[in-house]
Amino acid sequence: MSDNDFVVQMKGITKVYPNGIAANQGVDFNVMRGEIHALMGENGAGKSTLMKMLFGLEQPTEGEIIINGEKVSLSSPTVAIAKGIGMVHQHFMLVPSLTVAENMVLGMEPKQGNKLFINYKKAVEITEEFSKRYNLYVDPHAKVRDIPVGMKQKVEILKALVRGAKILILDEPTAVLTTQETEELFKELIHLKEQGYTLIFISHKLNEIKQITDRLTIMRGGKSMGVYETAGISKEDISRLMVGRDVVLTVEKEQAHPTDVVLSVRNMEYTNEWNKKMLDKLSFDVRKGEILGIAGVEGNGQRELVDMLFNLNVPDGGSAKVNGKNILGRPQREIRDMGVSLIPEDRMTFGIAGGGTIEENLMSDRASDKRYNNGVLFNLNAMHNDSDQLIKDYKVLCKSRKQLVGMLSGGNIQKVVVAREFSSEPVLIIADQPTRGIDVGATEFIRKKLVELSREGAAVLLVSADLNEVMELSDSLMIMYNGKIAAYFEDTAVLNDTIMGEYMLGLKQQSVEEIGGVVHGE
Amino acid sequence: MFSQIIEMIFSASFGYSIIRITSPILFAALAAVVAEKGGVVNIGLEGIMTISALFGVLFAYWSNSWIIGVIGATAIGVLIAMIMAVFALKLKTDIILAGIAVNLLGGGGTVFLLFLFTGLKGNTASLTTPNMLTPKVNIPFLKEIPVVGRIFSGHSVLTYVAFLLVILVWVLLYKTAMGLRIRAVGENSHAADSVGVSVMKTQYIALAISGALAGLGGAYMSMYYSQSWNIGIVAGRGFIALAAQAMGQGQPVGAMLASLLFGFASALGNKMEGMQGFSSYLVASIPYAVTIIGLVIYSMSTIKKVKRFKDNEK
Amino acid sequence: MENKRQSMFEIFRGFIAIAIAILVAFILILICADDPGKALECLLIKPIISNGALNTKSIFTILARMTPVIFTGLAVCVMFSANQFNLGGEGSVMLGGFVAAIIAINIPMATGAHVFVAVLAGTMIGGLVMIVPAVIKVKLKASEMVCSLMMNYVIMFAILHFLNNKFADRSKGATQTYPFLKTAVISKMIPGTELSWGFLIAIIATVIVAIFMYRTRWGYSIRMIGINESFSKYSGMKVGGMIVLSQVIGGMLSGMGGAIEMLGRYNTFLWLDLPGYGWTGITVAILAKNNPIMIPLAALFISYLNRGCELMSIYAGVPAEMIDIIQAVIFLFFAAEHFLSGTRQKIVVKDAKEELQKKELASEGGNA
Amino acid sequence: GCGGSKANTDADNGAAADNEKKVYKVCNLVNGTLGDKSFFDSAQAGLEKLKADGRIDFTTIEMGGTTEDQAKWQGYLEEVSASGDYDLIICGTYQMPDYLKNVSEMYPDQKYLIYDDTTHQLPNVANLSYAQNDLGYLVGVYAGAMTTETSVEGMNEDAVVGFVGGVDSPVINDFLYGFILGAQESNPDIKIDTRYVNSYVDPAKAKELAESMINDKKCDIIWGVAGNSGNGAAEAALETGKAFFIGVDSDQELTFSPELAAITLTSGLKNIGNSLIWFFDEWDAGVEHFGQHTLLGMKEGGIGVVTDKNYDSKTPEAVKEKVAAAIEAISSGDVVVPTAIGNQTDDVQQLRESVKP
Numbered sequence A: 001m002s003d004n005d006f007v008v009q010m011k012g013i014t015k016v017y018p019n020g021i022a023a024n025q026g027v028d029f030n031v032m033r034g035e036i037h038a039l040m041g042e043n044g045a046g047k048s049t050l051m052k053m054l055f056g057l058e059q060p061t062e063g064e065i066i067i068n069g070e071k072v073s074l075s076s077p078t079v080a081i082a083k084g085i086g087m088v089h090q091h092f093m094l095v096p097s098l099t100v101a102e103n104m105v106l107g108m109e110p111k112q113g114n115k116l117f118i119n120y121k122k123a124v125e126i127t128e129e130f131s132k133r134y135n136l137y138v139d140p141h142a143k144v145r146d147i148p149v150g151m152k153q154k155v156e157i158l159k160a161l162v163r164g165a166k167i168l169i170l171d172e173p174t175a176v177l178t179t180q181e182t183e184e185l186f187k188e189l190i191h192l193k194e195q196g197y198t199l200i201f202i203s204h205k206l207n208e209i210k211q212i213t214d215r216l217t218i219m220r221g222g223k224s225m226g227v228y229e230t231a232g233i234s235k236e237d238i239s240r241l242m243v244g245r246d247v248v249l250t251v252e253k254e255q256a257h258p259t260d261v262v263l264s265v266r267n268m269e270y271t272n273e274w275n276k277k278m279l280d281k282l283s284f285d286v287r288k289g290e291i292l293g294i295a296g297v298e299g300n301g302q303r304e305l306v307d308m309l310f311n312l313n314v315p316d317g318g319s320a321k322v323n324g325k326n327i328l329g330r331p332q333r334e335i336r337d338m339g340v341s342l343i344p345e346d347r348m349t350f351g352i353a354g355g356g357t358i359e360e361n362l363m364s365d366r367a368s369d370k371r372y373n374n375g376v377l378f379n380l381n382a383m384h385n386d387s388d389q390l391i392k393d394y395k396v397l398c399k400s401r402k403q404l405v406g407m408l409s410g411g412n413i414q415k416v417v418v419a420r421e422f423s424s425e426p427v428l429i430i431a432d433q434p435t436r437g438i439d440v441g442a443t444e445f446i447r448k449k450l451v452e453l454s455r456e457g458a459a460v461l462l463v464s465a466d467l468n469e470v471m472e473l474s475d476s477l478m479i480m481y482n483g484k485i486a487a488y489f490e491d492t493a494v495l496n497d498t499i500m501g502e503y504m505l506g507l508k509q510q511s512v513e514e515i516g517g518v519v520h521g522e
Numbered sequence B: 001m002f003s004q005i006i007e008m009i010f011s012a013s014f015g016y017s018i019i020r021i022t023s024p025i026l027f028a029a030l031a032a033v034v035a036e037k038g039g040v041v042n043i044g045l046e047g048i049m050t051i052s053a054l055f056g057v058l059f060a061y062w063s064n065s066w067i068i069g070v071i072g073a074t075a076i077g078v079l080i081a082m083i084m085a086v087f088a089l090k091l092k093t094d095i096i097l098a099g100i101a102v103n104l105l106g107g108g109g110t111v112f113l114l115f116l117f118t119g120l121k122g123n124t125a126s127l128t129t130p131n132m133l134t135p136k137v138n139i140p141f142l143k144e145i146p147v148v149g150r151i152f153s154g155h156s157v158l159t160y161v162a163f164l165l166v167i168l169v170w171v172l173l174y175k176t177a178m179g180l181r182i183r184a185v186g187e188n189s190h191a192a193d194s195v196g197v198s199v200m201k202t203q204y205i206a207l208a209i210s211g212a213l214a215g216l217g218g219a220y221m222s223m224y225y226s227q228s229w230n231i232g233i234v235a236g237r238g239f240i241a242l243a244a245q246a247m248g249q250g251q252p253v254g255a256m257l258a259s260l261l262f263g264f265a266s267a268l269g270n271k272m273e274g275m276q277g278f279s280s281y282l283v284a285s286i287p288y289a290v291t292i293i294g295l296v297i298y299s300m301s302t303i304k305k306v307k308r309f310k311d312n313e314k
Numbered sequence C: 001m002e003n004k005r006q007s008m009f010e011i012f013r014g015f016i017a018i019a020i021a022i023l024v025a026f027i028l029i030l031i032c033a034d035d036p037g038k039a040l041e042c043l044l045i046k047p048i049i050s051n052g053a054l055n056t057k058s059i060f061t062i063l064a065r066m067t068p069v070i071f072t073g074l075a076v077c078v079m080f081s082a083n084q085f086n087l088g089g090e091g092s093v094m095l096g097g098f099v100a101a102i103i104a105i106n107i108p109m110a111t112g113a114h115v116f117v118a119v120l121a122g123t124m125i126g127g128l129v130m131i132v133p134a135v136i137k138v139k140l141k142a143s144e145m146v147c148s149l150m151m152n153y154v155i156m157f158a159i160l161h162f163l164n165n166k167f168a169d170r171s172k173g174a175t176q177t178y179p180f181l182k183t184a185v186i187s188k189m190i191p192g193t194e195l196s197w198g199f200l201i202a203i204i205a206t207v208i209v210a211i212f213m214y215r216t217r218w219g220y221s222i223r224m225i226g227i228n229e230s231f232s233k234y235s236g237m238k239v240g241g242m243i244v245l246s247q248v249i250g251g252m253l254s255g256m257g258g259a260i261e262m263l264g265r266y267n268t269f270l271w272l273d274l275p276g277y278g279w280t281g282i283t284v285a286i287l288a289k290n291n292p293i294m295i296p297l298a299a300l301f302i303s304y305l306n307r308g309c310e311l312m313s314i315y316a317g318v319p320a321e322m323i324d325i326i327q328a329v330i331f332l333f334f335a336a337e338h339f340l341s342g343t344r345q346k347i348v349v350k351d352a353k354e355e356l357q358k359k360e361l362a363s364e365g366g367n368a
Numbered sequence D: 001g002c003g004g005s006k007a008n009t010d011a012d013n014g015a016a017a018d019n020e021k022k023v024y025k026v027c028n029l030v031n032g033t034l035g036d037k038s039f040f041d042s043a044q045a046g047l048e049k050l051k052a053d054g055r056i057d058f059t060t061i062e063m064g065g066t067t068e069d070q071a072k073w074q075g076y077l078e079e080v081s082a083s084g085d086y087d088l089i090i091c092g093t094y095q096m097p098d099y100l101k102n103v104s105e106m107y108p109d110q111k112y113l114i115y116d117d118t119t120h121q122l123p124n125v126a127n128l129s130y131a132q133n134d135l136g137y138l139v140g141v142y143a144g145a146m147t148t149e150t151s152v153e154g155m156n157e158d159a160v161v162g163f164v165g166g167v168d169s170p171v172i173n174d175f176l177y178g179f180i181l182g183a184q185e186s187n188p189d190i191k192i193d194t195r196y197v198n199s200y201v202d203p204a205k206a207k208e209l210a211e212s213m214i215n216d217k218k219c220d221i222i223w224g225v226a227g228n229s230g231n232g233a234a235e236a237a238l239e240t241g242k243a244f245f246i247g248v249d250s251d252q253e254l255t256f257s258p259e260l261a262a263i264t265l266t267s268g269l270k271n272i273g274n275s276l277i278w279f280f281d282e283w284d285a286g287v288e289h290f291g292q293h294t295l296l297g298m299k300e301g302g303i304g305v306v307t308d309k310n311y312d313s314k315t316p317e318a319v320k321e322k323v324a325a326a327i328e329a330i331s332s333g334d335v336v337v338p339t340a341i342g343n344q345t346d347d348v349q350q351l352r353e354s355v356k357p
């Protein structure tokens, strides 16, 4: 094939960040016109970095970029956008206090006749038009800070499209979408491809890659491991190329033997600031030794439920007890002392302090433990040893414990969070989207660990939008719809996507008796 | 005694006084609002005002025209803000430190410049001519209305500009593309960057606007209020403006209300000093204490509002 | 693990920045001074070397003037670490000095005890007033910046009121108190100089603050809260309490600085205005990048600069107001982080490459 | 060069040598900055004159006036003393004596002069002070008499005058003390509205205060004793068109714009510059004032009232006579005005409150 078939050619790209990390080392990356090209690799492999250079957000230290046969210098996103490149970022690039429509048109604002004022109506029209055209529903008037993550993701995609991107980079767009939403998105992506768009697709989900991409480039440790036709390579081979060893894609787990109730929630109610009932007389129990999964389309109260259980919000009514002790409205210190840990959904806000070192982040819940203090002073040796151990155990890819967490790749950030939360000998683990945006290797590791901990006697409440994950990991499972439990399954073996989809979309609802099964206590 | 206070508060001169005291703070508070919205803390307002105040007088003196003076003061305000911007945005000097440096320039630097240009030291009282002062404006119909006329008419043209600017700044921030960009950059610069809005350019613009507004505040001080320039002329008003910005939740109208509160308390203090038995020092602290109390009451009410809202919904 | 070549470059960069700052200052001096060469000598050398010999007296003066700004620098360091933009240092310094002075004058005590009690009281009251902005912030979410800034003025006027109406020595033309009792004066570390034992306390305070911030759970919490409050709350830290603690410690350090400066330098209380050390403390803390251990170095830098300017005005006819301009210029350039950033990046890249090469060699060796 | 503060060249040395008089080397330390149009400038002007006459050679160093600068004042004194370059080191104001005491004891052979202070008596220091209470008295007599002179255009019949002070402090209150007593001398029922700006550099605030005095209390004469802030009071008088201003320290009619000068009736003078010239006259004549307190009053020319220009043209004869009589009484010692400085009781404060309108 000739060079002309490539819309994007990145040749010998090396990127060294100011902190000395060489995120890309001599990477060649070529994308053909009109294909969906997957970029794969472990957390920290350098995928986002490579794409940021293609979008002009970072400048390569070495190497050249050729777009449509023309050598370019992508000094800023403005230049990249002008070249027809659009990017949907791994972490949201939205302005929370602005409305969806305002975020959509930022930087390309439609003006009133007088060229001075923003034509807000036009902005809304544009948003609605694109929303309809690409079948991605968003509310143009809502402020971004008030919309659920799923909608934020859609805004991000629309933002790229509205700027006339012909080459669309999608950095883990499906990480926060439900199965249905993902299916919708894929339809659109294929539709786009048919219209001549070129798509670069980053994902850790092998199924998705197999489903929609034409070719794939695999990265490991900042280098390209080669380009493959998707059809001609098996999932197992992809995993091996990425991780450098065989990966077990399904989690083996023994039968659960749940015993005492650890967490019991009764009649929890919450109406949010916009007068929407987010939790409606919610009651359920989680027992020692079991993993209770919560599935559901995002925005049906899962987030609020988790917030209540960790006192990040206060419900209007109801109770929640851990081993018989109330946890509602109690300080987080107390909740943690009762043995509760939380892997938060929003890891950048709650999970880490980006400006702190890895060690400081690993120690945040236990810095005042006796173990780490000699009287007034820290016992630094204990801290260093334990941090190094955790970094090793959880395979956090970093230079040393002194590296700033904010500089780690998305997946490694999550590993830091998980390492901390799993290592505090929890009796109850609330895992909210624990493997979102994490590579297969790490996902495997976290899932195994979660099962292991539950079999050792922890109660686990797993909230996940990843249907495969909840079905595979949960011993029993409930589905939330509209702040209520729509269904409860004592045994997850009977489940499949279709059944769950019906409950998740509110097409079906179990009877009170059936749902009552989730209450094991009094 | 209280009857005396009440009598004073309901006099027209009291209202007039409030507006006059508020005006320079309002300019600077709006300057703080624009900078803050763009994600830059402009702690150098005091310095910018002082330097602009000086150049307002000098330009007016050289041209014998207050209009040139005001334009000059504004331009110098922009210039100083741009120097700050080059260091803070391009060379990444800490923005607070850059502000402190500008305030230092407003201290000794102005004295030096005044001497350099005129041979005068310390103040410009001897230069002032009526042409150099911004004129007072009598508003045709308003003027005739008994008390209201005396409160709202007859202020410096710059006072009306200040209050007009509240609306203009609001429109700029909330109705124009530039405003949208300024807000976006201030809130999430990465987001702005990723859609091709140049963060640096936007912040340059925000600082320039901020400098221009502070420059007008400086012009008000020297070309109307004090009628000449002297060392320390701004006397902390740039800092009060920072407070007004924060108290007004970074909104133009909020900043105006906060400035007015300060103006009210100052005017009250000035009047109370004339009464028997008030310590001058304690009276002088009234505006500052009132600002704190105002802040507390306001914050309490917003917190309650949220609560009440939730109670109603139940 | 900072690379050697990189840290060498950082030092080099600092020097170049200072050199440029001085060059710009020199251009200004050229316009003003009668003898620019002499002016430059006064600015750079004379503070420590005069007539070919060590200018010990001047050196002690420089050290003495570091004392209050070390305290306020540390205070700002702690307060800003919690991400609180508290400008209350000014008020706390003045109040600390005032309360110490009142005790020094009115409550007779034994030597030693007197200084101790007076400084302690200044420290406590300095911390106490900071509770106001801190609690208002934590409980009501009201801006600590507004509150602390306004409080400075309220404190100042209240002090002036009491000074003028209650504690003034009316036999004096200036508004000042009666002299401190001898027992309350902090004696000089080196007689005949300005350097009092307060300097030593400042250095000790530096070490304690550094240990507090980096080696204790409280300092750690304060720093984490400063980086990400939500995260700290979620991690189980007492966010509100820690914020209050950080502000109170800042207030205490400022109050202590005020008290020590007052008893170590003066004989009567005579501050009639906010002393300005709070603002200098902000500059110091920024130059020290909020690192307590670097605070004395930053304070030394400022103190040296001040002394140099002073000598310029005495010996080289550079007008006093030039000092402000020269300082402003030096701050701006010195703190310009991106200055020479291109060169820095080249060095980083070079290092990274070398490291990668080494690794590759090592792994090849291992495989073979 | 641009150094306004510096003025030593060797220009007129030749002429001085002819007279075989010693050319003194003088250092003038300003614990603030020049440009106050008041005592620092006045001292500077005196020294300039001496230099022009070839009698001294001097350097002025501005040490800055903020509290942070205050920590450096003693250092400056020491450095200058240690240099041994000067025959006389001059400083001023009530804020300096303690530093001067420390340093003068370290350098007993160095001669010093401090003006406007009486705190210590030291063998190598000459203290010059000025009878500002007397000055206040004279201005008070004048203002008290003028305020009811409705024949003067703009004067109302109410016996109310105003005093805008810099800060509530002994020196300012010393002016005030005399002012109140003088005004009462002219008119026992006089009311005096006293307010303080709490800053010497905030004319805007002074303007607000003065406007309130004029509008709310019907003051038609305001004496501004507040440095730069005083100008604000003058502007209030000009803007309202209902009051006059009296200046302080130097002849402010000369430093004002024509409009402001037009409503300035007179100024109370504190002749620091003259007193320095007088000091060198004495020194040359062999009279040394070191180790002494020298109070310079009306007789010695230490204080005075501007009596030409507006005063001359606006003041009715009867008032002029009253003022002249008061000057006479003060000079002869028939009237002795108490001073607020060193007054251990609250006399001034009580008096101040009792005459408020």
Ligand SMILES: Nc1ncnc2c1ncn2[C@@H]1O[C@H](COP(=O)(O)OP(=O)(O)OP(=O)(O)O)[C@@H](O)[C@H]1O
Pocket (backbone or CB within 6 Å): A017, A018, A019, A021, A022, A023, A041, A042, A043, A044, A045, A046, A047, A048, A049, A050, A090, A397, A407, A408, A409, A410, A411, A412, A437, A439
């Ligand atoms: N701004 C930055 N400064 C310094 N180092 C960075 C920065 N961003 C990323 N890195 C480092 O560069 C390497 C590659 O990161 P990158 O984000 O490209 O990984 P990724 O392949 O996208 O991983 P993930 O799947 O976890 O998102 C990582 O080691 C990371 O720590």
Ligand SMILES: Nc1ncnc2c1ncn2[C@@H]1O[C@H](COP(=O)(O)OP(=O)(O)OP(=O)(O)O)[C@@H](O)[C@H]1O
Pocket (backbone or CB within 6 Å): A097, A098, A099, A120, A121, B174, B175, B251
């Ligand atoms: N019809 C409209 N025309 C233009 N802008 C609109 C319109 N409706 C909403 N907006 C935008 O929606 C937002 C809400 O407007 P509003 O003035 O209420 O903001 P606000 O009260 O300042 O809110 P916040 O405190 O969140 O900043 C603004 O950013 C405004 O620009």
Ligand SMILES: [Mg+2]
Pocket (backbone or CB within 6 Å): A047, A048, A049, A090, A171, A409, A410
């Ligand atoms: Mg990534």
Ligand SMILES: [Mg+2]
Pocket (backbone or CB within 6 Å): D147, D148, D155, D156, D157, D158, D159, D160, D218, D219, D220
């Ligand atoms: Mg009258």
